[in-house]
Amino acid sequence: MKEQFSGCMVRVHFGEEDRWQGIPLYEAIVAKCKELGIAEAIVFRGIEGFGSASRIRRSSLWSFSKDAPIQVSIIDSEEQIARLLPFLDSIVDEGLVATSRVEGILYRPNEHPTKS
Amino acid sequence: MLSPGKAVKVTIYLSEGSTRHGVPVYTSILDFLFYRGVAGATVTKGIAGFGADHHMHSANLIDLADHLPVKIEFIESREKVDSLLNKLQAMAGTGLIEMQETNIAKPARTTKDLEKEQPEHLKIEGHAQLMRIYLNEEDRWNGKPLYKALVEAMRSNDLAGVTVYKGFLGYGSHHQLHGDESIFSLHHGSIMLSTVDTAEKLRAFLPIVDQMVQEGLVTFSDVDIIKYAHRSPDVQQDIQSEAESDKAE
Incomplete structure (x- = not known):
């Protein structure tokens, strides 16, 4: 099944150490996305970067720092994203939220998914 | 320099052992073609054959092994071939042209020509699209x-480039259909491919995506290309030969 839509992409940038109510911030964001039924959320760990607090975030074998840069990409229609933004606003203390317009095509398996 | 279109292929059949001014005929013909600026020539050696005098020459017969057939081939324009032909006829002696x-x-x-020319797919600038x-x-x-x-399909279709990212957490289209798993059981193998090219190229590639992607999400957004730089072919060769010499060490 194929569904075309015009929507919005949100990218949230922060650090791996950032937490919200004891759980990693990225897990909280993905959980919220799932709760809202948002189409796609994916978390990337960067190998190097710096953020709003202007410190180099680096995850390397040689350093014990686990504060790697994290990027969460979220895609859905503008209405869905609008429902998510207040939540992001409330839980991201230090970081960056960027939105951009995208044209999307969603592929879904038919009635019986082949994967469990 | 040859150009695409009509040309003439000349094949000269000789015996390996035949000599002219003390050198094998095929080497003197090859030198002649080289210095007269022929675009290229190839000499191949047969393993058996016979010529006008009807002696069978074969690599199995040791006494005749130096009379094996030799073939010189070259391709040139009609005018060039006509200008060479008289001399070649004299040089070929008993051979056939x-x-x-x-x-x-x-x-x-030549590799120098290739450096100057950029393949069509490497010329993109300005407005483009990002497909994820x-x-x-x-x-x-x-x-x-x-x-x-x-990635292989994109390369075959001359898309400008693609990068594959691996997410360590996420969910996609099929989790929406049965969304009852806990977040910790979600797949940890989310993949994103990101590729930039002109809107036309990406749209033309879309039917292939349709065919290959059963479930997933494809998005397009507008981007501006600021710089698309790439190595020239000879630089790549240098790197390859360096890598080879590293291996040899």
């Missing part, structure tokens, strides 16, 4: 990981 009309589909190029494809690491297509197959 054959000419045939041929068509050049692609002329040979989200899928599962476990998705497969024809027995190989789907993301790998997509």
